[in-house]
Amino acid sequence: MREFNNVVVNGSTLEIHLYWTGKGTTTIPNRGLYGPLISAIAVTPSEYRFLFHIFVFECLFILLFLFLVVGKKEHDNSIYTQPPPVVSDEDKERVALYLKAGLHPLKHKFVFWYTRRTPGVRTQTSYDNNIKKIVDFSTVEAFWVTYCNLARPSTLQCPTDLHLFRDGILPLWEDFANCNDGKWIIRFKKVVSGHFWEVLVLALVGDQLDYGDNMCGAVLSIHFNEDILSVWNRNASDHQAVMSLRDFIKRLLKLPHNYVMEYKPHDASLRDNSSYRNTWLRA
Structure with a gap:
């Protein structure tokens, strides 16, 4: 032994x-x-232990595969149960013409607006008279022609607003399309606001925002000591969607997690006649 x-x-x-x-x-x-x-x-x-480990791994792999297949099937079924988006005949004809001409249509038609704010108390009449339409566009080519010929934010006089909104939505609190809506407000130093404005414009035009059709537009407000970027969205009462939009904006602009943003519904702006004072939420 x-x-x-x-x-x-x-x-x-x-x-x-x-x-x-x-x-x-x-x-x-x-x-x-x-x-x-x-x-x-x-x-x-000892090979039995190795074979046992293989057996356990194969069982786990099969369960994971079945989980993914079933999940994908349920996701596909949910897609088919949702009503498809309505596309008007006018939009279909417009896209067909663009494709025939070799142009690249955007998902939405957009409009650039310009406002030279006057000193004093804001009234609906004075604001309506000051807001001017610059141009609308609905193709990639038209956007770049427009954007490359726009004045840079750093060259604009104070106080001035630049607006980019989907066609059919006016950059006005009182507009019917903005009923029950609101906006996120982000304050920047003047030296960096132009960069963040450009990033947001490209994401909005390129339909890169997770918020999708609930996005109305964006505004860059040129002030003396700072610039303010605001993102207008639908359904201000949907707290979860509003906070999800905040998180997406922070990721898009690469802002620190603790960067303070403010939110204000349009009906609150109508009551106090102010865009950026008395914000309801800071997060």
Whole structure:
């Protein structure tokens, strides 16, 4: 009988189990007391453990695969149960003409607006008279022609507003399309506002915003000491959607997680006749 210590177990090791009993004891017998005490011998190749691990891994893989397949099927079914977006005949004709001309149509038609704010108390009449339409566009090519010829924010006089809104939505609190809506407000130093405005414009025109059709437009307000970027959205009462939009804006503009943004519904602006004072939410 030989005794081995510190034996390295590898893939070719056999484990031999000796089971003994008798003489009123179940303890391990002293060296040399073999023979009648050994009642059974079991041999366990170490490869069985490896095969067991493979078996467990394969079971987990199959369960994961079934989970993904079932989840995808449910997702596909949910897509088919939702009503498809309504596309007007006018939009279809417009897209067909653009494609025939070799142009690249955008998902939505947009309008650039310009406002030169006058000192004093804002009234609806004075604001309506000051807001001017610059141009509308609905193709990639038309956007770049427009954008490349617009004055840079750093060259605009104070106080001035630049607006980019989807066609059919006026940049006015009172507009019917903005009923029950609101806006996120982000304040920037003047030296960086132009960059953030450009990033937001490209995301809005390129339909890269997760908020989708609930986006109305964006405004860059040029002030003396700071510039203010505001993002207008639908359904100001939907708190979860409003907070999701905030998170997306922070990711898009690469703002720090603790960067303070303010939110204000349009009906609150109508009551206090102010765009940026008395904001309802800071987050």
